[in-house]
Amino acid sequence: MQAAKREIAVSMSDISKRFGPVRALENASLEIERGSILGLVGQNGAGKSTIIKVLAGIIRPDSGTIVINGETVPSLSPASVEKLGVHFIHQDRLLVPTATVGEAVFLGHEIGFRPFVNRRAMERKAADLLQRFFGMELPAGTLVKDLTTAQQKVVQITRALAQKASVLVLDEPTAALVKREADSLFDVLRRLRDDGIAVVFISHYMQEIEKLCDRVTVMRNGTDVGTVDPRETSIDEIISMMIARDVGEMFPKRSVTPGAPVLEVTNLRLGGGFENIGFNVRAGEIVGLTGLLGSGAKEIVQCLFGLKTADGGSIKVEGKQLALSTPVKAVRDGIAMLPEDRRAHGVALGLSVRENISLASLRRYSKSGLVSRGSENQAVDGLIKELSIKTPHRDALVRELSGGNQQKVAIAKWLSCQSRVYVLDEPTVAVDVGAKVEIYNLLNRLAGEGAAILLLSSDLLELVGVCDRVLVVYRGRLAGTFSGPSINSDALLAASSGARSNADGVAA
Amino acid sequence: MSVSANPNTAKVSLRAFLAKYSVLIAFAAIVIFFAVASPTFLTPANLFNVLVNNVVMLAIVALGLTIVISSGGIDLSVGVSVDMASMVFVMLLAAGYSGVVGVGGGLGAALIVGILNAILITRLNISPFLATLGVLFIGQSTQQLATSGGQPIYLTSGYASDQFKAIARTALFGVPTPVIVLVILAIAVHVLLHRSVFGRYVQAMGAQPGVAWYSGIRVPRELSMVHVLCALLAGVTGILLSATVKSYVPLSGNAFLLDAIGATFIGTTLSRERKPSVIGTLLGVLLLAIVKNGLLLVGWNFYWQQVGIGVLVFLVLAVSFGLRRATH
Known part of the structure; x- marks a missing residue:
């Protein structure tokens, strides 16, 4: 890295964003340099993905300024950001599985005389780009779903390069990769850096950050707490920057002797x-x-x-x-399970609080196959009170409850079961x-x-x-x-x- | 929906009222309209005719579909269940078997259709739409193959069929027997769907299948039960149909499919969550039957009746959903 010429591709400063009572970002700043790989680290909820979504035009910040290529951009949309040369490789694959590599690379920017597309030209140009940037040879017409996860990442990056990307943001790109694939992805990213592209790399794997990045910005509680050079700062130091020490009253004390x-x-x-x-x-x-x-x-x-x-x-x-x-x-x-995807597996939003709470334990409130509403109501009312579930009444739909109260309904379901x-x-x-x-x-x-x-x-x-x-x-x-x-x-x-x-x- | 004290309050609550009771209002309006337009409409003879010929059989099929649609699925093969029950029933009687054997055989044939659907859906994980569509195709061809290209089978007098014809036409304390059958089945399905443990599981599967699975509900077993019940109910209609017309006419069951689906969805406008219910479905069936009968009495031909029903369904659903969106 030549420290001499520091060219700033993107500068975000004093970005704040609230979601209701939650401060997702508080005066957060981020500087992305050309020809450099910036690591972005922080715990879940530290604001990494929020600030990236702000840059991607998905979330509109409450305040703050964003400068891209020296120009202040008042507002961003996903389309306008791409026009400015900033591209995102999101964590989940965002490629159409049944598309060919050519179609995937030129998705949204098809080659051809509208409304027709020149499929053969797209395949040829995609193959050219893959060969030129990555030395990768794929049979013509290969489908996206037949590629390995690493190859799909490369196709996504190629799509960005085909549209003259100058800034590339990768959100946990190695999460689904084996080590060898990750290593070859790193080679690709280093080459892009050497070509003058600004790369932002978000990862939970500290070793990858240490190995790959030129600079690391650490986020905590919605703000950036510092930017360091990973060759001079140890992983332990970076980790301690990520963690707030003041846990406070958040976690109630208890003393139990396990049985x-x-x-x-x-x-x-x-x-x-x-x-x-x-x-x-x-x-x-x-x-x-x-x-x-x-x-x-x-x-x-x-x-x-x-x-x-x-x-x-x-x-x-x-x-x-x-x-x-x-x-x-x-x-x-x-065994009781509180699933991660509450809306798909935890509570049925279209059913009432009562129906949700008794769902796993209906046999206890029924006689010869018929639900006895008296005993069900009694048990449900008891649990609503016990867990202080905030609901207008037991027959209110779970959809109308807040997230925390929905989660309490999901827990009440298992309490009713005596798991x-x-x-x-x-x-x-x-x-x-x-x-x-x-x-x-x-x-x-x-x-x-x-x-x-x-x-x-x-x-x-x-x-x-x-x-x-x-x-x-x-x-x-x-x-x-x-x-x-x-x-x-x-x-x-x-x-x-x-x-x-x-x-x-x-x-x- | 919170209503604040402002001049719009009255408007909002009127809208809410209209949205909630749009089916009932449409129902009343239509009855009044036909009563004025046709002198024969409100006569006991006509009402008996509507009830027995247009309502009962459709309603029983629609009860089955109400269970299936509550579970989040669909059964496009109800017509096949009707036909299979009808075919086996008539064939058995024509071969000289007793009425009990005929009914047992007919329901058995419908049961087989239900089990086939259940296997396709729960074992092979085919979506209910595609599974029952496939069974619909197979069932139609089977009938044509079994009746040399779709020849009806008629029951001549002297067979056990006379008793059944009698049943279809008689009345108990002034209530036609088929209506009594319907009332008993409707109460049974209502209790099953809205009061029983099984009904709760069906509602949960319909609302959010993932939650049902994560709550330890044996989803495949309950879903199989849903499809078997639907087919059996359609089978009852098949037997009533044959007993009424003293014959089996291939592919006649399909006429029930779209009306039954329509009735069930019209019925969903009665509930805030647009859930199917037995009462809603019965109202939907009545609405369709009365419109058909009324249009016939005022002299519209069969094809215009279809147009009339289509427009009616649009109106009821659009008014109900449109008003509801406005009140939220």
Whole structure:
């Protein structure tokens, strides 16, 4: 890197954005240099994706200025941003799977005499570009769905280059890539940098940031807390910049002496997901589980609820061996699941609070197949009061409730079932701070009543604040177990991003 | 919907009222219109005719579809269930079997259609639309193959059919027997759909299948039950149809499909969440039957009746949904 000529491609300053009571961005600034790779790091909710969405024209900021190529742009839309040469490679593949490579590269900018497209010219030009930039040869007419994930990323980048991109923003591009593919993607990005393109690279993998980036901007609580050179600043220092120390009153205190093991998992294995996973959760204990996207942590939780069937190993609840092939069996065996996608799996928005709460336990409120409204109403009213669910009445539609209250309805459903094991998958995502605290209180109470709780979360502060023990999964294996005072965000982040290798030498 | 104290309040609540009761209002308006336009419309003989010939059979098919549509699915093969039950019933009677065997055989044939749908949908994971469309095609061809290209089968006197013809035409305490059958089935389906555990599961699957699955509901089993019940109800209609006309006419069941779907969706305008309900469906069926009968009495020919019904469906749905959007 020649530090001599610093050309700023994009400068965002004092960007603020509120969503209702939540401050997503607070005077955040970001500077993107030409011919340089900028890493953007921060915890979930730190504001990384919000500031990128502001730049992409998807979110309109409340205040702040954006300068692109020396010109102040008053307002942005996804189309106008692309015209200015700023392109985004989003985390999920945004390619039409049944399109050919040529169609994908020129999507929205088809070659040909309207309304016709010259398919052959598009294939030829796409092949030229792929060859020229990446030395990649694909048979003519290859379909997008037949490409590997890495190749699809390259096709997306090619699409941006075909439209003369000068700034390229990649949101977690390596999440679904194996190491070799990631390495070849890095080579591509370095070449683009050397050609003078400004690259922004968002990743949770600290090693990748260290290996690839020229500068790193760290975000925390909606603002940028500093920009450093990763060759001069250690990963540990960057991590400590990412984590706020003041946890405060967010996490209610509790003291519980754990009882006998309720959930026992031994040697659990899922092909392509994880292997050799063993742990137990005792009565009254809250155990955290964390890992990056693709680490296998999610799949462990899915196996515990019968959404996926493990290839080997055993799951026991209160000493009883379970064969979990469907959620039907998991529910019957006393396992409750709070799914991450609340709207698709947690609560039925079009049903009433009452219907949602009693859904998993209707047999308890029915006689010979008919629902007894009296006992159902009584139980539902009790739970609404107990969890202080804010709803006009028990027959109000769940759609009309706030996110936090919807989540409480989802929890009430399992309380009504008297489940023994609670598996929670990111329970506080898209829930406001006040409701978060209520949910933490609820977890504490459940644990106090002897339930075993497994909390899958990527919010490290939450894990530190709530859990008695935290298991970290890295690339399909348990990379570390932390308990009591040894649970701290630095250690969790380090273990989950593979920065601190363990005795097994799992980390790359 | 919160209503603040301003001059618009009256307008808003009137709109809400119109939106909620658009089917009932349309119903009343249409009855009044035909009563004025045709002197024979309100006569007991005509009302009996409407009820027995136009309402009962369609309503029973529509009850089945109400269950299926509540579960978030569709059954395009109800006509096949009607026909299969009708065909087997008539064939058995024509071969000299007793009425009980005939009814059992007819319902058995409908059951097979329902099980086939259930297997396609829950085992092979084919969408209800495509699965039942396939069964519709297969069922139509099967009938043509079994009746040398679609020849009707007539029941001559002397068979057990006379009893059935009698049943179709008699009355109990002044109420026609088919109407009693309908009332019993409607109450049963109402209780099943709105009061039973099974009904709750059906509603949950219809509202959000993922939530049903994540709540430990045996979705494939319940969904199979839904399709079997729908086919059985259509089978009842098939038997009533054959008993009334003393014959089996291939492919005649298809006439029920679109009317039954239409009636069910007209009925959804009664609920705030646009959910199908037994009462709504029955009102929808009555509405369609009265319009058909009324247009016939005022002298419109068959083709114009179809146009009239189409316009009516548009009007009811558009007014109901349009007003509702305005009130939100």
